[in-house]
Amino acid sequence: MGNMQISINESQERKTKPSTDGIAFGRNFTDHMFIADYTEGIGWHDHRIVPYEPITLDPSAVIFHYGQTVFEGLKAYRAKDGAIRLFRPEENFRRMNESCDRLCMPQIDEEDALKALKTLIKVERDWVPEAEGTSLYIRPYMIATEPHLGVAPSLTYKFIIILSPVGSYYKEGIAPVKILVENEYVRAVAGGTGAAKTAGNYAASLKAQAVAEKMGYSQVLWLDGVEKKYVEEVGSMNVFFKIDGEVITPALNGSILGGITRKSIIEMLQAWGTPVTERRISMEEIKTAQQEGRLDEAFGTGTAAVISPIGEFSWKGEAFTINGGQAGELSTKLYEELTGLQSGVKEDPFGWVTEIREEAAVRN
Numbered sequence: 103m104g105n106m107q108i109s110i111n112e113s114q115e116r117k118t119k120p121s122t123d124g125i126a127f128g129r130n131f132t133d134h135m136f137i138a139d140y141t142e143g144i145g146w147h148d149h150r151i152v153p154y155e156p157i158t159l160d161p162s163a164v165i166f167h168y169g170q171t172v173f174e175g176l177k178a179y180r181a182k183d184g185a186i187r188l189f190r191p192e193e194n195f196r197r198m199n200e201s202c203d204r205l206c207m208p209q210i211d212e213e214d215a216l217k218a219l220k221t222l223i224k225v226e227r228d229w230v231p232e233a234e235g236t237s238l239y240i241r242p243y244m245i246a247t248e249p250h251l252g253v254a255p256s257l258t259y260k261f262i263i264i265l266s267p268v269g270s271y272y273k274e275g276i277a278p279v280k281i282l283v284e285n286e287y288v289r290a291v292a293g294g295t296g297a298a299k300t301a302g303n304y305a306a307s308l309k310a311q312a313v314a315e316k317m318g319y320s321q322v323l324w325l326d327g328v329e330k331k332y333v334e335e336v337g338s339m340n341v342f343f344k345i346d347g348e349v350i351t352p353a354l355n356g357s358i359l360g361g362i363t364r365k366s367i368i369e370m371l372q373a374w375g376t377p378v379t380e381r382r383i384s385m386e387e388i389k390t391a392q393q394e395g396r397l398d399e400a401f402g403t404g405t406a407a408v409i410s411p412i413g414e415f416s417w418k419g420e421a422f423t424i425n426g427g428q429a430g431e432l433s434t435k436l437y438e439e440l441t442g443l444q445s446g447v448k449e450d451p452f453g454w455v456t457e458i459r460e461e462a463a464v465r466n
């Protein structure tokens with residue numbers, strides 16, 4: 103690696119681009135995708151951009167049986183001046199390698215992966231939507247492809263990047279959600295795979311989510327898998343609480359996924375001089391703070407929504423309102439700063455944004 107060559111096979115057909123107005127998340131894909139193959143003893147090879155189409159795998163491929171797979175999620179934004187912006191993409195590929203390590207999957211060359219992503223986006227540049235709040239969602243992932251029913255790491259893999267235009271997460275302003283504190287099911291346990299972005303964690307979360315939805319809640323608040331006392335995450339987002347003016351988020355303990363939005367918010371708050379602490383926080387502490395009027399705000403963080411304020415939580419049959427069910431001042435400010443910086447409306451004092459420039463286009 104290091105001198106990766108990407109072959110480009112341009113699609114003869116071009117899809118009609120959907121209107122991003124009211125577009126469903128993750129159902130529309132661009133004309134091309136990036137693929138690289140891995141073979142034990144050879145390494146990564148055959149880096150290519152090809153038409154977006156179904157892939158063929160042997161029915162005994164390891165991915166289908168033992169879930170050896172990892173994924174990432176990030177977005178490309180169109181700035182007012184037409185430039186395409188990526189938010190901390192190197193963090194995604196670093197995290198992908200950490201996930202791969204946990205799942206006994208091969209490492210990718212992070213620089214090559216970023217180069218592959220930029221090349222693919224240049225090919226698909228017309229797919230990056232322009233309307234405010236819209237973006238091109240990027241899904242890099244790796245799957246174990248060896249035909250083998252033995253429980254062992256696969257000897258072959260595919261690394262793929264697909265792209266999907268997405269609309270604005272909040273159509274009518276940043277809206278708070280109602281969440282249900284989950285007391286039966288757990289998402290992940292210490293020593294398990296909670297800190298890795300791997301499919302099994304999401305399969306394991308569907309049941310609780312379905313139950314919560316049926317009860318009228320939009321997400322579940324996950325507690326630790328041992329004592330079911332300490333807060334871990336909300337849905338597939340990290341979670342923050344503002345109590346007595348201090349911002350608190352659960353410390354990364356091995357079962358929590360370390361979000362890039364989470365990390366950025368911590369760094370942003372530190373830059374602003376706002377007290378922010380990473381530590382263990384129990385449901386009991388949150389309930390007490392709410393009852394004593396000290397719980398100012400709560401919100402989830404992740405690439406999709408950026409900030410998702412929590413307006414109400416229900417725990418053991420009791421419901422608690424946060425900030426009168428409204429988006430708080432800090433949640434709103436963080437949302438505006440982060441989305442402003444991503445889309446280029448605001449300055450990027452942190453150097454988090456990578457612009458994709460047309461003149462550097464690589465065409466083979």
Ligand SMILES: *Cc1c(COP(=O)(O)O)cnc(C)c1O
Binds near residue numbers: 335359364403
């Ligand atoms: C992806 C993800 C997050 C958020 O990560 P970001 O990098 O901020 O998008 C949080 N929790 C879980 C479980 C996730 O899968």
